[in-house]
Amino acid sequence: MTGGVHNLLLRVLPERERGLLLANAERVAFRKRESVDCGPAGHECVLFVESGMVSVMREAAPGLAAEVGMIGWEGLVGLPALLDADDTLHRYVAQTQVEALRVSAASVRALMASSEAVHALVLRLAHCAAAQFAATAFANAAFNVEARLARWLLMAHDRLPGGDIALTHDMLSTMLSVRRASITLAMHELEGAQAVRGSRGLVTIRDRAKLIAIAGASYGEAEAEYRRLIGATPATGHLAPMPA
Amino acid sequence: MTGGVHNLLLRVLPERERGLLLANAERVAFRKRESVDCGPAGHECVLFVESGMVSVMREAAPGLAAEVGMIGWEGLVGLPALLDADDTLHRYVAQTQVEALRVSAASVRALMASSEAVHALVLRLAHCAAAQFAATAFANAAFNVEARLARWLLMAHDRLPGGDIALTHDMLSTMLSVRRASITLAMHELEGAQAVRGSRGLVTIRDRAKLIAIAGASYGEAEAEYRRLIGATPATGHLAPMPA
DNA sequence: CATTGCCAGTACGAAAACGAACACAGCGCG
DNA sequence: CGCGCTGTGTTCGTTTTCGTACTGGCAATG
Structure with missing residues (x-):
């Protein structure tokens, strides 16, 4: 059992790793239109999204902004913290009510070091997130x-x-x-x-x-890449098999 | 000494790791406009670019294409292979004569497992590459x-x-x-x-x-992030302190 | 030296998207 | 119940970019 967890990343992990992550996870929520941050410095934790969606925005000035990516139940907010970076370039905005499981970045990184399953998953996630950004760049240029x-x-x-x-x-x-x-x-x-x-x-x-x-x-392409490398129940035809 | 190596990633690594990578590196070159691939399946190796520049292209159909990223002496071609992914979404094109050091992806991945320096560098590179894609998405949308x-x-x-x-x-x-x-x-x-x-x-x-x-x-922003997380001689004012 | 091919310059109307308004409708609130 | 706010529909002229085509120049080649 996945223990009522909706987040895809947690669901595809072996039970042991999922348990370790959930052990020090805290359930948090964000209101619609709220800025999604985490921790005082903003990068001390990771949010496994359980429901709702978060926009990854690039904002240079008021009125000079664009969305570059999107995160929901299939992903997490705070990937840069897992990639040895403090991300200052993007802003995360809840586009709906968002619920998530908050885990300290340090504990995820520790688990990356001890669990090959977690480590590989984070690497593949980094690839897929980049692929989504690239797809957005392509769409904005050519459509x-x-x-x-x-x-x-x-x-x-x-x-x-x-x-x-x-x-x-x-x-x-x-x-x-x-x-x-x-x-x-x-x-x-x-x-x-x-x-x-x-x-x-x-x-x-x-x-x-x-x-x-x-x-x-x-x-389509970036989404297929995500399904292929991270996994999803292909039953619904699209990425989201939203639980009841 | 960095042994005449121009590639930034190799230069910022400790001497031991650089030596191990160079030990089974092979110097290769690509002609201008040539497609840059590597190995029969295309993903068995990594190219540390020594000179020239490579475009990361997204191509859906003839005439329906756009560049989403750019790689030169500061980076490498084949990052997806290091992220546990076989990248089929992008095409790499040499925009100039390109010289690079080819290392098998397996040996880099082995070194990631044994060297924290290499591991952290690859993680930060993944972050910076994603930041560049995102910057391209932003530029294409808003400029x-x-x-x-x-x-x-x-x-x-x-x-x-x-x-x-x-x-x-x-x-x-x-x-x-x-x-x-x-x-x-x-x-x-x-x-x-x-x-x-x-x-x-x-x-x-x-x-x-x-x-x-x-x-x-x-x-500017993505470039600054690269400098901050990967490193570069800031002397020239821009990213490139091209050696003679 | 002449031919051939590639590359930049330019032209045209058409389409897409822009910036800045203004009018109206649904809906919550007093 | 009416007021006011928010969100949508719509308008104007303007700018950017498009698609397509033709021209002329530079350069390599034979």
């Missing part, structure tokens, strides 16, 4: 707003239960670094294609296959 | 062609000796995933600002400070 929005919605859908994503056009425009009006436009195109339905502060996924078609090559 | 071109030229300048960069507008347009005509336009603006000079198949950096100003927040 229009509509495709990038479709990609974003798919990635959010992979990480959230049900088909509803609660956020405003304004938040989306910040992440994709485009105008809010451009989001409204693109949303209408997605709605016209019967791919999603929108209401005030809520987007409902209606036809995932259509979204994938619209996202084109901007979505 | 125009002129700034992105300035950023690219700066990154190339950091990795090449002298102020000359030999490549065509066509190659640049492929990397930035824009029209060739847009590169010509942006180049003219950079020339107008006295930042660079262009001739047939050659760009000459004329005023690095002006380029940095034009690149704005798209350039």
